[in-house]
Amino acid sequence: MEKTLESELVRLAKAGNMPAFETLYRTYNSRVYNFALQLVGSAEDARDLTQEAFIRAWSALPTLRSDETFGVWLHRIVFNLSKDLVRKRSKQRSFSLDGDNQSSNGEPLERQFQGQLPGPEESAVANEVEAAVRKAVDSLSSDHRVVVTMHHFEGMDVDSIAKILRVPKGTVMSRLSRAREILRRKLIPYVEEG
């Protein structure tokens, strides 16, 4: 969304204009949901997280500084909420995100993308490649998966990612590099010539 249009929508939403806030929701829903999905792994939890994030955003809009972009601020709300949720879930059962392929509800992460892959009308080759890439990304650790989603799937720049995750820019770049190395080894048939 163009920056000036978004600024105007944010200004209206801050003043209590619900239709403006709905437009912001429609712009960011997909990104926020998928970001949440990568953080918590479960579609059900991602849905709850997304809903809570937008509700919190509506209440906290007056605190959004003019030098902050709405998208980065919203992602930070999601990230903070996800930490609370993961903490809550880990108290309910023994659970670890890093280096683990399980979601917050205990199901293997690979299952999360079932039903969301391209339909039969897409070419078979494209389907196969996309499925392989998604499977490879799902197998990454949480830290790597999150930065790959934000940078490659959502198109966020390294600075914004660093602000959202509250880590140094160098850390984001390292994670992206390491993730790419891992994915390159997992996707040999698709990235090597001959």
Added chain:
Amino acid sequence: MDTPRDKQCEQIRNSLADFLIGHMSKHTKSAVQRHLDVCEACRNELAALQRTGELLSMISLPEAPDLWPAISAKLETRVPSLPRQLSWWFVRHQLQSAVAVVLILIISTMFLITGNQSVHEPRPETYLTTHASMSWRQPFADRAALGLATTLPAEIDREESR
């Protein structure tokens, strides 16, 4: 057995992902580039990493469920206690709010103190009467007494006449 060239290639390949993303110093980047100029194997590895990034960029985000009906329903049931912007102004400007409260308290306290003092100050007529009584023997030594020569109360006259 690994030759020095093999070891150098291994080192370079381990840094290619950083090279692609720009996460290295200018000096190191130049060294890597010089190696790539002469090593086809490492150039192939770089190409593979580049294609990995391209594959990732091809992935479209899965469709998200439409949560707006649930979100708007929850927002509509909320009852605001204060106008949004006003309540958040106080939250956001905590320092200014605290200073304002302290200033109000100081001004109120000063007002109360000065108000009490005026209650205890003697009324002008009482002050003048007392002053005149103390200075009547030397009326010309005291300007206040001079001013009061015609305004002595009846009680002082009766006292003198005894």
